[in-house]
Amino acid sequence: RKLFFNEAKMAGMLRHPNIVATLDAGIEDGLRYLVMEYVGGAQTLDPFTRPDNLLPVQRVIEILIKCALALDYAHSKGVIHRDIKPKNVMLSPEGEVKLGDFGIALIDRADVDETQVIGALGSPRYMSPEQVMADTVTNQSDIFSLGIVAYELLTGRNPFAARTVAEIAKNILREPHQPLLQIRQGIPERLAGIVDRTLKKHPAGRYNSALDLAGDLSLIYDDLELSARETVPVRQRNQLRGLAFFREFDDGELGEMMGILSWHRYEPGQLVMTEGEADDHCVIVLDGALEVRCGPMSIATLKAGAAFGDCGLVPRPELSAELVARESSSVLRLRASGIRQVSLNARYRFYRALSRSVMARLQHLMRRINKRARRHAEQAASQAG
Known part of the structure; x- marks a missing residue:
């Protein structure tokens, strides 16, 4: 009950482009309800914390900047979230960041009333030392x-992961995290330093302030963008x-x-794409030739400029096929999650070109x-004659 009324109280306090809006709240026929902003097709950050599905560093920085700005706004209203974690941050199909779930937020003001939630609430792996110690x-x-x-x-690992909650708490309170640069090459040293600073005991x-954090992240983002262009x-x-x-x-x-x-090279006979991958990936032939096979039958040959795979354009296609290099070939690979990270104009042109290829x-x-x-x-007519 307290969690419900606490989140309802947040509804009238937080209006920010990077915070999921609570539009209405109440009780009807004994049932409590919240009307939240609908973010169609959104997904949380959770899938991007796996080592095999990490986002580009620059995209991570952009997400962190927007999260920090959302937190700075909430803090300016006297609201402390207390449960920041990947599952509470959403990405819209347009790439916008939305911070949600203020159910256990703390209102750091003098007008705290009976709806205030107190205690060491939060998700154990994402708690601060002060939350662990209540x-x-x-x-x-x-x-x-x-x-x-x-x-x-940035790494696909939790810095304080352990088998039990007690061990997690011990790591958060006493153990230093493994340096980022020991886990993932290519992370800017300044970015590693920023993350280290956020994790001070x-x-x-x-x-x-979260605004100071956003400012330092923005400097690195701008440098990376300039470097990428050059x-x-x-x-x-x-x-x-x-x-x-x-x-x-x-x-x-x-x-x-x-x-x-991503750029790849395949030799004759090598499997480029297996059955079932086509709805999540797309390959574009850079040079050489690829053969589309359905079982033992060859369906088509793809040459430079041709694309294969729906990359989310056609969900769950009925026809499953595999792609094999017919000769030495260079191909470009793209995951469906990757195309959601580019601008709307680039995404439009990609899907337009993919549709033409299909x-x-x-x-x-x-x-x-x-x-x-x-x-x-003709054969049937000949036999009939």
Whole structure:
């Protein structure tokens, strides 16, 4: 009951583009209800804390900046979240960040009433040392928890993971976390230093405010963006520009796509894509030739500029096929989750090009089917005559 009324109280206090809005709350016929902002197609950050599904570093920084700004706004209203974790941060299909679940938030003001939730609430793996000890919780507690989220997004590991809650608490209180750069190469040293600062055991060692944290993150983000524009390999860009698939992309959109594409080389006979991968991945042929197979039957041959895989465009396709290199081939691979990280314009051009590729393949299949049907009809007519 207290959790319900606490979240209801938040409804009238928090209005921010990076916070899930609570539109209404009440009790009717003994049932409590909350009307929340609907974020269609959103997913939490949880899938991106796995080592095999990490987001690009620059995208992680962008997410952390928006989380920090949302927290700074909440803190300015006297609200401490107390349960920052990946499952409480949503990403919309447009890439927007939404912080939610203020059910155990603390209102750090003098008008605390009977709806206030007290005690060491929170999720054990994301608690600050002061939450573990049931000490006074401050804005710096949320900053510590956001630091844990940052660590997970960058490494795929929780910095204080253990088998039991007691061991987790011990690690949070006493044990230093493993340095980021020992786990993942390529993380900017300044970013590692920022995360280290958020995870200081004593609140005084952390950032004084979430706004200060957002400011330092923004400096690194701007540097990475400038560096990316200056160091995009000209040869790779020219290769993409030469493909029909990317013909409508402008330079900025092409640069975005290069940030989410991975480059691979396959030798003749190598399996490029297995059955079932096509609804979550897409491959674009850079050079060489790939063969589409359905069981023992060869369906089509894909050459430079052709794409295969629906990448979420067509959910759960009825036809499963695999892709095999017919000759030495270079391909570009893209996960469905990756395309959600680029701008709307780049996403539009990608799906437009992918749709054209799918339609071209369907038209090719229809021509083969019609040709075979005519041949069978001619054979039948000949036998009848």
